Amino acid sequence: MKVTVKYFGMIAESAGRTEEVLEVASGTSAKDLKDLQVRKYEISDAESVQLAVNQNLDSKVELNEGDEVAFLPPFAGG
Amino acid sequence: MRYDRQIKLDEVGVSGQEKLRNASVLIVGVGGLGCPAAQYLVGAGIGRVGLIDHDRVSLSNLHRQLLFTEEDPGKSKAAVAKLRLQQINSEVEIDVFEEPLSIDNAENLFQLYDIILDGTDNFETKYLINDACILTEKPWVYASIYKNEGQLSVFNYQEGPSYRCLFPKTTRQNISCEATGVLGVTPGILGTMQAAEVLKMILGAGNVLSGKLKLINILSGQDQLLAISKRVEEIEKIKNEGIIPVRIECKISDETKFYLDIREIFEQPRINSGKVLQIPLSEIEDRLEEIPKQEDVLVFCQSGKRSKKVVDLLKTQFEFNNLINVEGGVETIIDE
Known part of the structure; x- marks a missing residue:
């Protein structure tokens, strides 16, 4: 199934993009996806x-086709 | 009359203006966010505005902190801001605190105001504001910036979520606008939106951004609104244990080597071990005699860019041949 992933802050820089569509196995949870991307982009x-x-x-959920997942880092500039 | 244009709005009216006059707001940090917020809140006729900032105006503030002029570098931000704000609206009472917000003064200060506005640029103070607001039962308006992106929310409002509900775990990657660069308009927009949230809370108008995180991207023009879930245990922990200080400090991985940290004092993580000489970039040419010439000195900043400039400058102009740039910045020399 396909999910859309959006990256914010310095994660977008690690990933080299602000958005991508990924093919993930059914049964993948949001946390699984996070672990995958953290390794892939060395976040x-x-x-x-x-x-x-x-x-x-709230990332304690299983993903479904067409879901949108945002990766949000804390930042503190002002 | 001076407030005619806002009193005309149904959301304000004569009674709303009276609410604004009876309200008080504490602005923590009179910088990129705090300046525009203060200008609009004072313009709107908030009865009493507090300004707390221990910092002084510098030339590189002027592109985004438009309360300050070319006459102000070196002067106290809070004191200068008070002068300018009184010229905007002499009816507003303005309190000045030329000191850092700390675990010792936060709760007492917050007691004196209805709403707290976060104009700070570091995690330690944001968690401090969060915890002190939980303990004094005050709502606060949060904003943060990374380059061209901003985050905005209202925390601790009518039993709503807190900052610890959004980010229960912090990061050591505190990257300031000074380090990354920022367009003046970005904190201008965020600070103005913070002022709007303050006005909405006082007037009881519209939907306050409580339980929601607004993400703004100045470049793409694409904004997002995310729902924040309340983590009751995070709030109860503060109610039971009091303020839990967040200290972003690290140990250096090789304590035998001599280091020069050229970051400004507010940049984190701070290093609290080993042989580390701390001279901010802004002071380096005045303090050259403190830097040893007889042993290898590893120079570092946040990313390795500014420290490279320092190494090149000191080598070519001041005959330092013992300096080595830490290419990957502070993260590469600290213990994980």
Whole structure:
């Protein structure tokens, strides 16, 4: 199944893109996807990164076809 | 009369203007976010505005902190801001605190105001604001910037989520606007939106951004609104244990080597071990005599870019041949 992944802040720089469509196995959870992408793009401080699935900041869910997953790092500039 | 154009709105009216006059707001940090927020809140006729900032104006602030002028570098931000804000609206009472927000003063200060506005640029102070707001039962308006992106939310409003519900774990990657660069308009837009959230809360108008995180991208023009779930345990922990300080400090991995940290003092993580001389880039040419010439000195900053410039400058102009740039920046020399 296909999911759309959006990257924010410095994660977009690690990934070299702000958005991509990925093919993932059915049964993949948001956390599984996070682990995959953290390894693929060498995202640092992964524990601090929050995921939003379909605009909800709760990553304890199984993904479905067409879901949108946002990778959100904390940042503090001002 | 001065407030006529906003009193005309149904959301304000004469009674709304009275609410604004009876309200008080504390602005923590009078920088890129705090300046525009203060200008609009004072313009709108908030009764009392507090400004807390220990920092001084520098020339590189002027492109985005438009309360300050070319006459101000070196002067206290909070004091200068008060002068300018009083010229905008002399009816507003303005309190000035020329000190850092700390675990010792946060709760007492917050008690004096209805709403707290976060104009800070580091995680330690954002968690401090969060915890002190939980303990004093005050809502706060959060904003953060990374390059051309911004985050905006209202925390601790009417039993809503807190900053710890959004980010229970922090990161050591505190990258300031000074380090990454930022267009002046980005904090201008975010700070102005923070002021709008303050006005909405006081007036009881519209939908306050509580339980929601607004993401703004100045370049793409694409904004997002995400729902934040409340983590009751994060809030209860603060109510039970009090403020939990977030210290972003690290140990250096090789304590035998001599290091020169040229980052500004607010840049994190701070290094608290080993032989590390700390001279911010802005002071380096005045403090050359402190840098040893007899042993190897590893120079580092956040990314390796500024430290490379320093190594080149000191070598070509001041005959330092013992300096080595740490190419990957601070993250490559600290213990994980």
